[in-house]
Amino acid sequence: MKTLATISLSAVCLASAMLAAENTRLVVRAVGQFDTPGTLVYSVFLASRQEKLSGLSIRSALPAGTRFLENLDIPAAAAYEGVAGDVVQWSVAALDRDTLLGPFTFRVKIDSRPGLGIVSPPQRRPHDPRALDIPAAPAFSVSYQLPVPEVLIDPGVSAKLLPLAESGSITFDQQGTIDVDRRNGLVAVGDTGILIYVPQGAVDRSVTLTFRRLPVDDDKVPQGARDTWWCGLYQMSITPRVDFTKPIAYALPTRRPIPAGLNVRAFASADSKDWREQTTSPVGSSPFTARLQFGSGFGCQTMPFGYTTCSNTPACGGSGFSTGCPFGGGSGFGAFGVNSTDRVQGSITGAALSQQFGTTVQPTQIQDGTSNTIIAILIGLR
Numbered sequence: 470m471k472t473l474a475t476i477s478l479s480a481v482c483l484a485s486a487m488l489a490a491e492n493t494r495l496v497v498r499a500v501g502q503f504d505t506p507g508t509l510v511y512s513v514f515l516a517s518r519q520e521k522l523s524g525l526s527i528r529s530a531l532p533a534g535t536r537f538l539e540n541l542d543i544p545a546a547a548a549y550e551g552v553a554g555d556v557v558q559w560s561v562a563a564l565d566r567d568t569l570l571g572p573f574t575f576r577v578k579i580d581s582r583p584g585l586g587i588v589s590p591p592q593r594r595p596h597d598p599r600a601l602d603i604p605a606a607p608a609f610s611v612s613y614q615l616p617v618p619e620v621l622i623d624p625g626v627s628a629k630l631l632p633l634a635e636s637g638s639i640t641f642d643q644q645g646t647i648d649v650d651r652r653n654g655l656v657a658v659g660d661t662g663i664l665i666y667v668p669q670g671a672v673d674r675s676v677t678l679t680f681r682r683l684p685v686d687d688d689k690v691p692q693g694a695r696d697t698w699w700c701g702l703y704q705m706s707i708t709p710r711v712d713f714t715k716p717i718a719y720a721l722p723t724r725r726p727i728p729a730g731l732n733v734r735a736f737a738s739a740d741s742k743d744w745r746e747q748t749t750s751p752v753g754s755s756p757f758t759a760r761l762q763f764g765s766g767f768g769c770q771t772m773p774f775g776y777t778t779c780s781n782t783p784a785c786g787g788s789g790f791s792t793g794c795p796f797g798g799g800s801g802f803g804a805f806g807v808n809s810t811d812r813v814q815g816s817i818t819g820a821a822l823s824q825q826f827g828t829t830v831q832p833t834q835i836q837d838g839t840s841n842t843i844i845a846i847l848i849g850l851r
Contacts, residue, residue, distance in 0.1 A: 489623075490609075490611075490621045490622070490623035491621070491833070492619065492621060493518065494517065494518050494520050494522060494613075494616075494619070495515060495516070495517055495518065495522065495564075495611065495613070495621060496515075496516040496518070496832075496833045497513065497514070497515050497516075497609065497611050497621055497623065498513070498514050498516075498606075499511060499512065499513045499514075499529065499606040499607055499609050499623070499625065499626075500512055500514075500605075500606055500726060501532075501603075501604070501605055501606055501607065501630050502630070502633070502722075502725065502726070503630070503632040503633070504576060504724075504725060507578060507579050508538060508576055508577065508578050508579065509535070509576070509577055509579070509603065509630065510541060510574055510575065510576050510577075510725050510726070511529060511532075511574070511575060511577065511606070511607050512542075512571065512572035512573060512574040512725070512726040513527055513529055513571060513572065513573040513574075513609055513611075514569065514570070514571035514572055514573075514726075515527070515561075515564060515569070515570040515571055515611060516568070516569045516570070516831075516832035516833045516834075517564050517565065517566050517567060517568050517570075517832065517833075518566070518567070518833055519566050519567065520566055520616055521563060521564065521565050521566050521615075521616075522563065522564045522613040522615065522616070523562065523563045523564075523613060523614055523615040524562070524563075524613055524614030524615060525560065525561040525562075525563075525564055525611065525612065525613045526558065526559075526560055526611070526612045526613075527547075527558070527559045527560070527561070527573055527609070527610075527611050528556050528557065528558050528559075528609060528610045528611075529556065529557045529573070529575070529607050529608070529609040530555060530556055530557075530607050530608040530609065530625070531552075531555040531556070531557065531577060531607070532577070532603060532604045532607050532608075532625070534579065534580055534602065534603055535577035535578065535579060535580060535603065536577060536578045536580050537552050537555075537557065537575065537577055537578075538575075538576045538577055538578050539575065539576050540557065540574075540575050541574040541575055541576050541725070542572055542573070542574040542725075542726075542727075542812075542813075542815070543559055543573050543574075543815065544561070544570050544571065544573070544728075544813075544814065544815025544816050545813050545814050545815060545816070546561055546562065546563075546570070546815075546816060547559050547560065547561045547570075547573065547815070548560050548561075557575050559573050564613075565818070567818055567819040567820070567831070567832060568816060568817070568818050568819070568832055569729055569730075569816070569817050569818075569819075569822070569832035570815060570816050571726075571728065571815055572726040572727065572728070572815065574725060574726060579603065602629060603629065603630045604625050604626055604627050604628070604629070604630060605625075605626040605627075605628045605629065605630045606625045606626035607625045608622075608623065608624050608625040609622075609623055609625065610622045610623070631660075633660065633661055633662040633682070633722060634659055634660040634661045635661075635681060635682055636659075636661065636679065636680060636681040636682070637658040637659025637660065637661040637663065637679070637680060638658065638659065638677055638678065638679040638680075639656065639658045639659075639665055639677070639678050640675060640676065640677045640678075641667050641672070641675070641676060641678075642672065642674065642675040642676070643669065643670060643672065643673060643674070644669055645666075645667040645668050645669040645670070645671055646665060646666055646667045653668065653669045654666060655718075658678075658680055661680060661682065661722075662722040663680050663719065663720065663721055663722065664719065664720040665678070665717065665718070665719040665720075666717060666718040666719070667717045668715050668716075668717070670714065670715060671713050671714060671715040671716075671717060672711050672713060672714075673711070674709070674711060676707060676708070676709070676711055677707070677708050678705070678706075678707050679705065679706045679707075679708075680703055680704070680705055680721075681703065681704040681705075682701065682702075682703055682722075683702040683703065683704055683802075684702070685699045685701065685702050685724055689702060689741055690702060690744075690804050690806070691736045691738075691744035691746075691804055691806075692744075694734060694736070694746075694806060696808055696809045696810065697734060697806035697807070697808065697809065698727075698806060698807055698808075698809045698812050699724075699804065699805070699806045700723040700724065700727060700733065700771070700805045700806055700807060701721060701722070701723050701724055701804075701805050702802065702803075702804050702805075703721060703802065703803045703804075704741075704800070704801070704802050704803075705800060705801060705802070705803060706800030706801075707800070721805070723771070723805075727771050727807065727812060728771060728811075728812060728814065728815045728816070728817065729771055729817055729822065730771065730817040730821060730822050730825045731771040731807045731808070731811050731812065732807070732808075732811075733771060733805050733806065733807055734746060734805070734806050734807070735747045735803060735804070735805050736803070736804045736805075736806075737801055737802070737803055738801060738802045738803075738804070739800075739801045739802075740802075741802045744804065771807060817832075818832075819831045819832050
């Protein structure tokens, strides 16, 4: 039987619709997303196949129209080598077989000087990110020395990087969410980057679910959650008030890409002040009071390339690409975080991923995220 964690993995596959550089030993993918006002982050992930690789060098170009600000995140086994000639560089001594490594993340500032890809139509302000000709992914290369010297080079993704909408809504009824093929499945919530799946028969009337992404400020997230790096903060509302009789699955973008397969702490609040951590309790005591009739308890995990996934959580709350939220009605807030020490490891094997999500997962699947067959199997439609 497919679990909610399995469903969430399909959401990740669906959302990761970008090509990756690959050869017989390695798959590499780069992604970008808008960050703070005027800045954006780019991240690179590596996935080995069935051989150990040694002497790796990872390089990412700075896209035209941007200036380097800082190196943000690298796996514990990697070293930051600096920036030379508008190229960010890292090194890794060895990468074990069947392993996902990353992210290698750096932040850049949008350079508004004339001639650097800035387009300013009269109806858009010059600083509006939608008016910028910034690529979705940078050009990059990865080389290694053993078992044989090889190099992968990718020109990046020239399609324009677009910011995610701050909020969006989705309406569904007894049929659940209906995808583009007119089947009960995963759907996007506007332009928020959020994906959601509501099974048929989960509600008995038409329901509108609204998500709003909030800035992750220290004074707004749960206090006392030591050694926690906050993936995201969301406000959720549902109208009309209704009891869900089945869990739903959803994928929420994190504020920047994070390692895959990490356990996530999830908190719910009615007012963003009094937070309660979600547990395996079958009944929630927040405004999201729920009847959890399916699955084996509460759990959240991170997914590439910037999502957090949860299952059987009474509060709907990632970075990367995050399931199960049977609402009881009302509105409230969800906060999600990972252990700071776990986050910096940045490495996970295929065996560990498979155990975490209850289905066979290979790190190199980052290159075939658009496979409709994989999506269908993981969702349980076939």
